[in-house]
Amino acid sequence: MKLHQFLIIALLTGLTATAQQKKWTLQECVAYALENNISVLQSELNVEQAEVDQFDAFGNFLPTLNANASNAWQSGLTQNITTGVLETQTTRNFSAGANVGVDIFRGLQNQRQYQRAKIAKLASDYNLEQMKNDIALNVANSYLQALLNKQNLKVIKAQNEVTQQQIQQTSDLVEGGVLPQGDLLEIQATNANELQQIVVAENQLKVSLISLAQLLLIKDYENFDVVDTDYEVSGAEILTNSAGQIVSSARENRFEIKIAEQNAELAKKDLQISRAAYYPTLSGFMSYNTRESDRNRVDQVVDPNDPSELVEIGFVDGTNQAVFTNSPNFIFNEIEPLPFIEQLWRNDGLAYGFQLNVPIFNGFAARNNVKRRKIALKNAEYQLEQTELDLESNVYQAYVDAQGALKSYEAALTALESQELAYQYATDRYDVGLTNAFDFSQSKLRYDNAKIEVNRSKYDYIFRLKVLELFFGVEPTSLKF
Template structure:
């Protein structure tokens, strides 16, 4: 038993260590965000609501069926349902009815409402697709920012090692009297500045990781980390295309245009639905009702020995009398017997013809027609915005690529200049200040290469999305 407990502890501890050591790739981050991001979940709820709206529209074609039952006690001066006489009493009455109704014609509003619900579902799906594209880009940008900060720290560490070597070398030369002590102080100052920059870089990594984790919806900030992988620049063929080809493809593929078109269709459908109110509506109905009472029933009549004069014979003036009778009241009939005897049916058709309703229908139609014009303007504006955005993204990507190539050339030149300054410093032909200046310029050139590289990768992916490449098919 002790061995089993020890094995369970080892497996649990190993699982915890493995979970802590997990490092996320960009693809994993994007896929996780698409499944767990709150904004995407909210958009999915909109799709779910549109499905419910569609079911509502389908339900309008189904007959309505309602049933009602009432069991009531009346106390005080009430009518005796058996004798018809008002008297103080307590009586129980039960009634039930069921009604079915069906709309046969309502100006095709039910049919057009179903079409609108389908369009609404489509618009919600387009909005969800756009949200996924936006979140995927946002995650990619945040991920590349973390990667840039990590590699920036590696550059600082590498340069710090060079500074440490120069510090040791300068200390030896100062002790030997070859270099002045000022050079040693200059190198130490540079070392202190680099240490501060590394601390800042570490903080930037931590902050960018937290930002990425929040975007993904991950709350374990302490153990969250990404793969330290160097992403290469691939897929430059997109920039070989004409920007106008990308714009035309974007108009066909992008959700922004599809959303605007769907909203325009929805507005036109609202006009058609509101116009249906001009037309008559026809419905059919069927009703079944029955009742039961706890009041006693009349079982017969008997004479009470008295007479009541009801008239006179004209010739003899002899009185005409009739005996007075008393009703015999017995127990009520059984419950189900009363229901079967007292039931009834009603059925028929109901026609409603709109004549005048204070211009409400006309104003609603005009209001919806204004909404159509607004949707048309929104569609036109969406196309213009998409053209501008694609053109901007295409120009930014080309400029980022040129900037990256220039940064590479500058870094290569600064590397040679630094190596030359390092060689001259080793033989005492330059001072520590000039050496540090050359090293700083080289460090900045390396950072600029990293910045330009990841800026170009991100902007290239933006262009690919506009061209219609699915989020999950983006290659990094």
């Protein structure tokens, strides 16, 4: 039994270790963010809300049907319908009905609202895609920053290993009397400085990984890590297009323009809807009602004990002699109410017709609302124009930044090549005692900085290319890495 428990614990431990060792690729981070980021999820909810609003606007074309029923008891001092005497009694009354209404004409308001709902749905779709683009770019930037910090940490650690070897070599030379004690102290000072840089670089890497994990809504910061890949520069062919070509493609594909265009269309529909208040409205209606009560009925019958009576019906002209006739002698009896169903069909009724409302004066509310909508439309048109200008400016800026990043990367490679040769030359001279430790340390520092600058310029260049690709219309999940 203990062996089984041990095996289960070992298996679970192995699975946990495997889960903890997972390292994320950039494509996995982008895909995960597009499915789980809060901003993306909120945009998806906005799309669902727009679908509901569109269905709601379609419902305005349909008739309305409502039913009602009421069963109430009334207790207190009320008049007896048979005797006419006030009595303390309890009565019950039931009523039911149904109403149908339909809009025949509302100044085309229903049509305009449905058109507006479709435009709003399209705008929500564009907002969702724009949010995905922004999230993908943010994830790529954070991911590349983490990779840059990883590469820089590698450079510093690798150079520190060289420094450790130099300490041992210099120590042997000092003990042999070849080099002075100051050279050993200089190398040791360089080692201490590099160890401090390693701590700083490790902290920077940890912070960048935490920032990326937060962007992905991953709470296990301690075990979150990215694939240690040295990405090659890809997608540079985007620079074969001119800035004007990228601007044209951005105008056709970027969602900033599409969103601004849909907002302008929404403002136009709002103006048309507000103008509907100037027109009369015509609606049709039909209602059905019935009722039932538990109160006794009053029935009129001939008195069997005195079936007739003389009733004066007039006078004879000239003599004023009264004229009488025999008339049935009716009496009133209180009887039980009719059955429930019979009362319903006996007491039902139907009403139908049309209702016309003509706006005459409403305190300038309709006119002022139209003016507000005109202002909103003009503002939306200005916003569309400004969005086009901003997009063009952003594309040109991104194009120039990408070209500048390319030149910076090429210059960094050239500088690294030169610093590598200089460092190798300084190493050879130091090994034979032709240069002191200070000059050797400075050469090594310049070589280290050149490597770090190559890493920085490289990942900056990659990021600038991704920005241009998004402007050109590349899908976030299709970015070239």
